[in-house]
Amino acid sequence: MNSTAETVPVISKVRLGRSTSSALIGGGIAIVAALAIMPYLLDERFFYHIAILVCFAAIGASSLHLIIRTGHVSLCHAAFIGVGAYVSANVVMKLGFPFVGGLVAGTLAAAGLGLMIGPVILRLTGKYFVLITFLFGEILRMVFVDWQSITGGANGLSGIPAPAPVFAEPKYFYALALLAATACVAVCGRILSSETGRFVNAIRESEQLTECVGVPVIRTKVMIFVIACGFAGFAGALIAHYARYISPPNFGPLESLNLVIMNVIGGMQTLVGPLLGAIFLVLVPEFLRGYVQLQHIMFGVILILVMAFLPAGVVGVKDWVARRMIPHDRRGEQ
Amino acid sequence: MSPLLEVHKLSRFFGGLRAVNDLSFTVSSGEIFGIIGPNGAGKSTAVNLVSGVTKPTSGKVRFQGTDVTGQPPHKLVQYGLARTFQSTTVFGNCTVEENCRRGSYLARYPGFFHSFFSTSKAGEMRQASDSRVAEVLEWLDLHRVRNVRAADLPYGAQKTLGMAISLMAWPKLLMLDEPVAGLSAAEADNVRDTIRKIRAEGISVVVIDHNMRFMAGLCDRILVLHHGQELAHGLPQDVLSDPNVIEAYLGRRYVKA
Amino acid sequence: MLSMLTNPTILGQIVVNGMSLSSIYILVALGFTLLFGIMRVVNFAHGEFAMLGGFAMYYLYAVFSLPWVAAILLAPLAVAIPALFLEWLVFRWFYQKMFQSMIGLLGLSIVMIYSALLTWDAFERNIPAAFDGILRFAGVILPIDRLVTIGVSALALGAFYFLMVHTRIGLAMRAAAQDVEIAGTQGIDTRKIYRVAFFVAILLAALAGALYGQVYAVSPFMGERPLFVAFIVVILGGMGSIPGAALGGLILGFTESFLGTFYGGSVASYASFGAVILLLIFRPWGLLGKPE
Ligand SMILES: Nc1ncnc2c1ncn2[C@@H]1O[C@H](COP(=O)(O)OP(=O)(O)OP(=O)(O)O)[C@@H](O)[C@H]1O
Ligand SMILES: [Mg+2]
Numbered sequence: 001m002n003s004t005a006e007t008v009p010v011i012s013k014v015r016l017g018r019s020t021s022s023a024l025i026g027g028g029i030a031i032v033a034a035l036a037i038m039p040y041l042l043d044e045r046f047f048y049h050i051a052i053l054v055c056f057a058a059i060g061a062s063s064l065h066l067i068i069r070t071g072h073v074s075l076c077h078a079a080f081i082g083v084g085a086y087v088s089a090n091v092v093m094k095l096g097f098p099f100v101g102g103l104v105a106g107t108l109a110a111a112g113l114g115l116m117i118g119p120v121i122l123r124l125t126g127k128y129f130v131l132i133t134f135l136f137g138e139i140l141r142m143v144f145v146d147w148q149s150i151t152g153g154a155n156g157l158s159g160i161p162a163p164a165p166v167f168a169e170p171k172y173f174y175a176l177a178l179l180a181a182t183a184c185v186a187v188c189g190r191i192l193s194s195e196t197g198r199f200v201n202a203i204r205e206s207e208q209l210t211e212c213v214g215v216p217v218i219r220t221k222v223m224i225f226v227i228a229c230g231f232a233g234f235a236g237a238l239i240a241h242y243a244r245y246i247s248p249p250n251f252g253p254l255e256s257l258n259l260v261i262m263n264v265i266g267g268m269q270t271l272v273g274p275l276l277g278a279i280f281l282v283l284v285p286e287f288l289r290g291y292v293q294l295q296h297i298m299f300g301v302i303l304i305l306v307m308a309f310l311p312a313g314v315v316g317v318k319d320w321v322a323r324r325m326i327p328h329d330r331r332g333e334q
Numbered sequence: 335m336s337p338l339l340e341v342h343k344l345s346r347f348f349g350g351l352r353a354v355n356d357l358s359f360t361v362s363s364g365e366i367f368g369i370i371g372p373n374g375a376g377k378s379t380a381v382n383l384v385s386g387v388t389k390p391t392s393g394k395v396r397f398q399g400t401d402v403t404g405q406p407p408h409k410l411v412q413y414g415l416a417r418t419f420q421s422t423t424v425f426g427n428c429t430v431e432e433n434c435r436r437g438s439y440l441a442r443y444p445g446f447f448h449s450f451f452s453t454s455k456a457g458e459m460r461q462a463s464d465s466r467v468a469e470v471l472e473w474l475d476l477h478r479v480r481n482v483r484a485a486d487l488p489y490g491a492q493k494t495l496g497m498a499i500s501l502m503a504w505p506k507l508l509m510l511d512e513p514v515a516g517l518s519a520a521e522a523d524n525v526r527d528t529i530r531k532i533r534a535e536g537i538s539v540v541v542i543d544h545n546m547r548f549m550a551g552l553c554d555r556i557l558v559l560h561h562g563q564e565l566a567h568g569l570p571q572d573v574l575s576d577p578n579v580i581e582a583y584l585g586r587r588y589v590k591a
Numbered sequence: 592m593l594s595m596l597t598n599p600t601i602l603g604q605i606v607v608n609g610m611s612l613s614s615i616y617i618l619v620a621l622g623f624t625l626l627f628g629i630m631r632v633v634n635f636a637h638g639e640f641a642m643l644g645g646f647a648m649y650y651l652y653a654v655f656s657l658p659w660v661a662a663i664l665l666a667p668l669a670v671a672i673p674a675l676f677l678e679w680l681v682f683r684w685f686y687q688k689m690f691q692s693m694i695g696l697l698g699l700s701i702v703m704i705y706s707a708l709l710t711w712d713a714f715e716r717n718i719p720a721a722f723d724g725i726l727r728f729a730g731v732i733l734p735i736d737r738l739v740t741i742g743v744s745a746l747a748l749g750a751f752y753f754l755m756v757h758t759r760i761g762l763a764m765r766a767a768a769q770d771v772e773i774a775g776t777q778g779i780d781t782r783k784i785y786r787v788a789f790f791v792a793i794l795l796a797a798l799a800g801a802l803y804g805q806v807y808a809v810s811p812f813m814g815e816r817p818l819f820v821a822f823i824v825v826i827l828g829g830m831g832s833i834p835g836a837a838l839g840g841l842i843l844g845f846t847e848s849f850l851g852t853f854y855g856g857s858v859a860s861y862a863s864f865g866a867v868i869l870l871l872i873f874r875p876w877g878l879l880g881k882p883e
Pocket of ligand 2: 379418
């Protein structure tokens with residue numbers, strides 16, 4: 001009754017055949033690779049900038065995807081990115097550590113915070129988890145605003161140094177960001193394809209049944225949550241030292257929601273989904289520059305449409321079509 | 335020899351409702367033990383208490399002499415105490431084989447590190463567990479449907495698959511919550527044969543149901559639960575002819591006849 | 592601090608502030624909990640309906656100079672009646688789908704905020720106070736506008752209570768909140784119930800927004816605060832529980848008034864968030880809700 005199956009729709013009615021799913025993954029990899037090289041072909045400052053933003057979004061969305069795969073949708077992921085960003089900026093600027101020190105500290109701080117709250121909030125069922133993470137994100141945002149000595153308050157922190165002087169140039173920073181994003185996505189993918197991923201999927205589909213075949217459900221979920229928060233902190237550190245300026249709205253509820261949107265639009269069942277979503281959500285605003293409101297309205301409409309008619313996201317279209325064709329099989333639908 | 339499972343004065347209250355009240359019983363090795371009672375009698379709650387899904391208000395559960403009261407379910411599986419559920423018995427969205435793999439966490443999962451890097455230890459465990467999967471599927475006659483999606487199986491086969499998943503962990507005691515509810519007579523007979531096969535391997539079984547006929551033909555001993563309390567307890571024929579039981583089941587006017 | 596507590600002026604202020612905050616909070620939260628209880632919809636766009644209520648009040652009272660009583664009566668209707676179209680267009684797809692409703696209605700909330708921004712830009716608009724002046728009563732200073740807020744809310748809550756307890760449709764709504772399937776099998780027209788519940792919920796939210804907008808200011812982003820309030824109140828009281836919404840509103844209103852007076856608004860916010868998070872952890876079904 002209160003299993004997580006209710007919270008994250010179980011969609012794959014008709015299983016993707018092995019060949020189609022590997023074709024999908026292959027296609028995804030090809031697209032990503034092409035996009036990765038593209039800025040170098042165009043060799044323009046602006047394209048490097050966009051590509052870097054895609055890399056950040058990819059880390060955020062794919063790490064949130066890990067949490068979503070356990071059956072929980074977190075609405076405070078951007079706040080963890082913020083923790084990494086502020087910690088790294090402080091470690092580098094106030095304590096004088098090199099960038100790598102900041103990166104490690106930011107990652108560990110976010111992971112540590114995840115470890116502190118994870119064992120408590122991951123006991124909640126899906127809907128309460130959404131609510132509590134929403135509130136927790138808001139608390140962290142208030143902390144970012146109120147803790148002036150560390151965060152610079154509402155004005156934010158400026159003058160954060162680049163990782164090294166050469167990385168002040170987007171062309172070279174892009175190499176760093178691409179490496180980081182590739183590593184992060186690869187680790188997420190490997191976790192999900194390993195035996196760990198098998199039990200993560202089992203937990204999402206039925207927590208109770210999974211617990212009763214011997215899987216330590218809470219421990220497994222906490223482990224995934226901590227890893228995901230760590231990646232968020234990692235992304236935050238990179239963002240801080242790329243943008244050189246950070247302030248609370250960068251890590252607010254709207255940003256957390258954007259990461260959810262990336263997962264929702266792309267599809268929540270495979271890692272390809274959030275990657276497509278990340279590309280989409282970074283590129284669209286660039287094409288709609290000057291129409292900021294319209295952009296947001298469009299994302300909102302997409303969110304409504306996808307949730308109402310296509311909860312599996314774009315990657316789920318195939319399933320959705322198949323389901324429409326086979327109307328007699330309605331079990332498992334919400 | 336001490337009994338496999340000892341339940342001592344176990345109680346669970348939900349607010350004012352005494353779902354299970356002062357329940358005691360024992361199950362010995364190789365036994366098929368039945369718990370029977372009308373709807374809402376507290377049968378599922380009793381199984382939840384023993385398997386750690388629900389924490390007891392008071393009382394003790396001992397398994398092979400060890401006190402396991404209040405331990406979480408995944409710990410109890412390590413001790414050898416497994417169960418199935420009344421409603422969600424299988425992972426509907428994946429194949430029969432994958433269902434069994436998901437059931438073999440203890441045998442299969444080498445830890446995060448080994449599985450991430452797919453070390454030789456992980457490979458060995460995977461092989462061992464895959465052969466166990468094949469063995470259990472063969473044993474319960476599910477090998478022919480091993481690539482079928484679980485939700486597409488007939489209802490009876492789903493119940494059997496639920497048992498197969500639980501058997502992956504080599505339990506010493508298997509608790510089945512209403513394994514034949516909603517099944518046709520023929521399917522129920524199949525499930526009964528399966529339960530006997532499981533017992534023949536030396537695994538004790540606790541079965542819950544409210545179908546007296548089914549239970550009488552299967553169980554060595556039966557406990558009748560009513561309003562959370564024991565109403566009768568003993569050999570099937572004795573329990574089923576107990577006037578208290580007949581009254582609880584059929585109403586007072588049947589007692590004399 | 593004790594001496595401050597015994598000071599009748601400060602005490603009176605805390606009580607009046609607490610009452611007026613509570614009454615607005617209850618209005619917001621009642622609608623939210625009604626939508627959740629009956630349709631299993633988590634309305635992340637609830638604050639935006641309050642925002643529209645604020646704008647409606649702004650136009651009716653400040654721009655069109657309607658008498659205050661007419662404005663406060665018409666503003667909620669001006670929001671709730673067109674909102675029925677949104678019910679048809681958006682909401683009905685999310686009934687009984689809790690998870691999808693959260694994310695989908697977050698989308699609706701964004702659409703509404705940014706549409707408002709396109710229409711009205713980001714500046715805050717003030718609605719002139721209808722009642723300034725104070726009432727002195729036994730040494731306690733009572734601002735009249737606060738008293739009016741309390742009075743209007745009390746009337747709305749009374750009407751709501753009457754609807755729920757003494758009318759057929761109210762009875763049907765309560766039955767549906769208990770169990771929609773059973774209500775459906777007993778011949779209750781769920782589609783109609785949903786529409787009425789939606790209408791009432793939006794009416795209450797818009798009224799709260801109108802009152803709130805007059806005390807503070809009106810802007811496209813003003814819905815954020817009411818949404819948080821609805822969240823906190825409903826979690827405090829128990830999701831879907833109507834008495835819970837009332838209790839939660841009182842607790843939150845008085846806590847904020849009390850802590851806000853002595854320690855400032857920021858401490859009050861942390862305290863209420865902290866309390867709600869603790870409650871979610873130890874008693875996720877809230878003070879008056881039922882565990883699943
Ligand atoms: N989590 C719970 N919270 C409150 N009451 C509960 C809970 N679980 C069970 N109950 C109540 O405890 C009583 C016993 O329920 P239980 O599910 O154990 O009965 P059962 O014998 O398994 O019935 P059935 O034959 O319908 O499966 C019922 O009245 C039920 O409503
Ligand atoms: Mg039961």
